[in-house]
């Protein structure tokens with residue numbers, strides 16, 4: 233049996249770092265990319281602006297995790313938010329990523345293009361925050377569309393303004409994190425503001441794109457009924473663009489990274505939601521007519 237044929241389709245959005253995720257991951261890390269060596273700082277900044285290089289934390293090939301089918305997921309480095317429940321604080325600083333040439337990335341996608349097409353998969357940019365490097369990501373998406381490869385952007389939408397309508401044209405699917413339903417809660421959860429997420433979702437909907445909403449459920453942080461209601465109302469403004477909502481129960485798989493980086497971890501003692509709480513939140517979204525996983 234080939235490596236690819238051994239893949240099973242499992243539940244959506246497994247927890248990265250979990251055994252289940254590892255079992256669905258064929259290969260990855262940071263191998264296989266030529267990296268620009270010897271560029272001085274100014275050259276790097278210019279190359280970043282033009283999208284000739286992107287700073288990448290890691291990548292992998294997986295199935296049914298970050299979008300449909302077998303996908304190459306690229307975790308970009310750099311994120312402007314500081315979510316209390318972040319499981320990848322090692323992606324926060326762009327400079328901690330590895331610079332990768334645009335051509336090297338496109339070449340790698342081309343190598344897997346037949347597999348992507350055969351499985352209904354494609355390329356997913358995640359992070360960190362994928363919209364922090366709009367030139368690189370959108371140029372890769374353009375090239376992917378020219379190869380007939382499905383494109384997916386995993387984002388909080390916080391950097392809505394980084395994306396032009398033309399860039400949105402090359403997104404097939406967006407995994408949009410709606411991290412809370414009102415500005416005050418959003419600020420507590422992420423340190424950022426909510427409105428850009430709403431604006432980005434509405435732009436995607438207007439452009440006829442598909443959206444999968446992700447909502448991380450954390451007791452005493454995002455779990456309040458009113459907060460969930462407000463998230464549901466925001467999602468309603470995206471209309472038929474929303475294919476489903478994923479309710480993701482908080483977990484502690486990211487805790488060792490916070491410790492390793494010596495960042496004070498606000499959710500040290502958080503145990504995650506009970507099955508009953510998850511059910512209540514899923515039912516709340518369902519009562520607004522959404523398909524919920």
Ligand code: SF4
Nearest residue numbers: 311313314315318360
């Ligand atoms: S947006 Fe994602 S990567 Fe950034 S802090 Fe939040 S959870 Fe972490």
